[in-house]
Amino acid sequence: MVKILYTKWDRDLNLWKNKLRHLKWVSEYRIDIIKNNFSLEGKEILDIGSGPQFLSDLLREKGAKVTTLDKFAPADICMDVNDDFINVIKDKKYDMIIMGAVVRYIKNIKCFLEKASLCLKDDGYIFIDEFVHNFFNDVFLEFMVSIGAMEQWPKEKFVSIDKLEKIISKIKDFKIEKIYSCWPLFYLEGKWFEPVWYTLILKKNKRL
Numbered sequence: 176m177v178k179i180l181y182t183k184w185d186r187d188l189n190l191w192k193n194k195l196r197h198l199k200w201v202s203e204y205r206i207d208i209i210k211n212n213f214s215l216e217g218k219e220i221l222d223i224g225s226g227p228q229f230l231s232d233l234l235r236e237k238g239a240k241v242t243t244l245d246k247f248a249p250a251d252i253c254m255d256v257n258d259d260f261i262n263v264i265k266d267k268k269y270d271m272i273i274m275g276a277v278v279r280y281i282k283n284i285k286c287f288l289e290k291a292s293l294c295l296k297d298d299g300y301i302f303i304d305e306f307v308h309n310f311f312n313d314v315f316l317e318f319m320v321s322i323g324a325m326e327q328w329p330k331e332k333f334v335s336i337d338k339l340e341k342i343i344s345k346i347k348d349f350k351i352e353k354i355y356s357c358w359p360l361f362y363l364e365g366k367w368f369e370p371v372w373y374t375l376i377l378k379k380n381k382r383l
């Protein structure tokens with residue numbers, strides 16, 4: 176007999192906040208990078224794959240208006256980002272799109288970024304970050320699990336920064352404005368050796 180233990184997982188944001196609690200700490204870094212680069216008051220932001228919404232919360236605290244989109248977690252727009260999200264957003268234009276630890280789920284990144292450009296203002300930005308798998312990081316993530324800071328560590332295949340840079344170089348709509356290399360206690364601007372995760376800020380190229 177199938178016994179269903181919990182039926183509200185898709186509607187309970189607190190459950191997501193608990194399961195993905197390590198992203199609260201990552202989001203403190205994210206907000207620091209974002210507020211050092213942008214003024215957030217009144218800005219319209221789309222948080223794609225918003226999950227536990229730690230970053231959405233911090234952005235709202237700084238005065239931004241955030242719309243969340245997620246396929247599984249509770250969000251303003253509940254859909255698969257690989258589907259036609261432009262049709263759902265319609266004519267709305269955002270100042271910034273956030274893609275935190277979510278690029279790994281995009282089926283065709285080039286096609287996605289070209290579509291995302293349509294719902295960004297002319298001077299809009301995309302913030303992307305992603306973890307890096309290597310021996311040291313995997314040991315670190317196992318340690319985080321052992322002290323209870325994470326429930327499990329993500330074993331998916333992550334998109335490397337080199338691959339992402341290559342894809343972006345082929346898209347006329349965006350240029351990479353900044354790259355950050357991030358470790359558990361600090362981050363540095365630029366592409367440094369073996370970060371735990373990397374961050375890219377893409378600037379939309381104005382159409383002439």
Ligand SMILES: C[S@@+](CC[C@H](N)C(=O)[O-])C[C@H]1O[C@@H](n2cnc3c(N)ncnc32)[C@H](O)[C@@H]1O
Pocket residue numbers: 195198202223224225226227228229230244245246247248254255256257274275276277280
């Ligand atoms: C690793 S979590 C990142 C959450 C949040 N962006 C953060 O970093 O704090 C990945 C999130 O992407 C969502 N997700 C996975 N596949 C998706 C898809 N195809 N479309 C929309 N959201 C998706 C998951 O439900 C989850 O909330």
